[in-house]
Amino acid sequence: MVKHALALAAAALLQAGTAVAAPAYQVTQLSPDGTTRWTHLNNAGAATGYLGGQGYVRAADGQLTAIPQLSGQPTAITAFGDNGAVGLMRMEEGPPQNVQETGLWRSGLVEALPTLRTTPDGLGYGVVNRISGNGLLAGTSAVNGGFYDEYGNLIPYTHAATFRNGQVQDLGTLGGSVSMGYGINDSGTVVGFSLDASDARRAFIHRDGAMQDLGLADDYVAFDINNAGQVLANSGTSAASAVIWRDGATTTLSLSGYTFSDASAINNRGDVVGRLFAPAQSSAAFLYSDGEMVLLADLLTQPGWTIREVTDINDSGTILGVGCQGIDCSWVLLTPVPEPATWGMLGAGLALLGLVARRRHRPG
Structure with missing residues (x-):
């Protein structure tokens, strides 16, 4: 009897875990579209963005902190x-359009x-494009050499780089x-992109001290990687x-009825958010989770909402994007909420486990 009850409890909990894989999402408005981005x-639930051209950090409780502007000028995050x-x-x-100034703002500094x-011409810079969960910094640095644009301005060459303790490490190129x-x-x-020896643009992964071509089409750029080694790449066409x-295998993010997709971010669970496009149609935001592509609009708990754009997803599954009710759009957070059935199955499983525990400790 005890073994039977344990089996039922395990089955209930397993079913509950399966239900959690495709959560519903609750919409929380952040601000009107057009005035912010x-x-x-x-993973703390904080977001960065702009209000009237000024950068801010929005804490999970909604408190805003202004980000300093470099030299008092409009500054990109x-x-x-x-x-x-x-x-x-x-x-x-x-x-x-040369980079004039870069920096890393933390702890108020x-x-x-x-x-x-090293050429003393004022064109040297390093810029951070990603910060890992444990604080590692990756981005790009200007290097010696360059080319002249159509206006006769010198544009420096750049190399992928990492930054640590005031030092910068050159990750090199694929021959370009x-x-x-x-x-x-x-x-x-x-991950990123590099020109090769023929000046073709190639997506790369740099690990174990070496840069490797991902083998994707020439116009792909690798722009995100999670701790499982899943690399997210978009096409430039x-x-x-x-x-x-x-590890050499690719999964295409596509859905019947749509021509192509453009991804925004991947989290450490392997969930991806982005947009799907089709001729003569508005774009539709998607969630890719557990091998399935789903339209985000189909997962919302509040009726009447559509999701026009998504920019990020964290490890808890919270999504940042633009939601619309008709023609009225605003920036929103989409927060996963358990389905009612999930709570019911979890409750059933815990109740069965409790019953087993009581019977095991019954006197006599």
């Missing part, structure tokens, strides 16, 4: 970490980032003059979908 979401660190970059207005460029780092995980594996690459 929220770009990054960390390039990365956001679980430790609260924020990557910053200021561009020159108009051509040649702005830290200047080192550069690989330019590479850029866009993602890093807790083991220090970096309008005809090819986003893919997940892992």
Whole structure:
């Protein structure tokens, strides 16, 4: 009898775990569309974005903290970490669009980032594009050399790089003059793109001290990687979908009725968010989870909402994006909520386990 009860309890808990894999989502409005843009979401539930051109961190409780502007000028947010660190970059207005200043803001202070460029021409910089869960920094640095744009301005070459303790490490290239780092995980594996010896753009992974071509089409860029080694890459064309690459195998993120997809982020559970596109149709936001592509609009608990855009997802499954009710749109958080059936099965399983425990401890 005890074994039978344990089996029933285990089955109930297993069914509950299965139900959690595709949660419903509750919509919470953040702000009207057009006046803000929220770009990054960390595992503490905090987000970064802009209000009237000024960068802010929005804590999980809604409290806003202004991010310093570099030299008092409009400053872009390039990365956001679980430790609260924020990557910053200021561009020159108009051509040649050179990076003028970069930094890392944490604990109330702005830290200047080192550069690989030693030529004393004022064009050297390093910029952080991703902060891993344990605080590792990956991005791009200017290096010596460059090319002249159509206006005669010198644009420095760049290499993918990591930053640590005031030092910058050059990750090299796949044989060309330019590479850029866009993602890093807790083991220090970096992904991005590099020009090869023929100047073709190739997605790469850098691990164990070496840069490897992912073998994707020329226009793909690897921009995110999780701790399981799943790499997220987007195509630069309008005809090819986003893919997940892992150890040489690729999964295409596609759904019947849509022409191609564009991904935004992957979390450590392997969940991916992004948008699907089809001719003469508005884009539709998707969630890829446990091998299944689902339209986010089909998972919402409140009727009348559509999701137009998504920018990030954290490890708890919370999603940052733009939601619309008709023509009225706003930035929203989508928070996973357990299905009623899930709670019922969990309750049944726990009740059975409790019954077993009581019978085991019954006197006599």
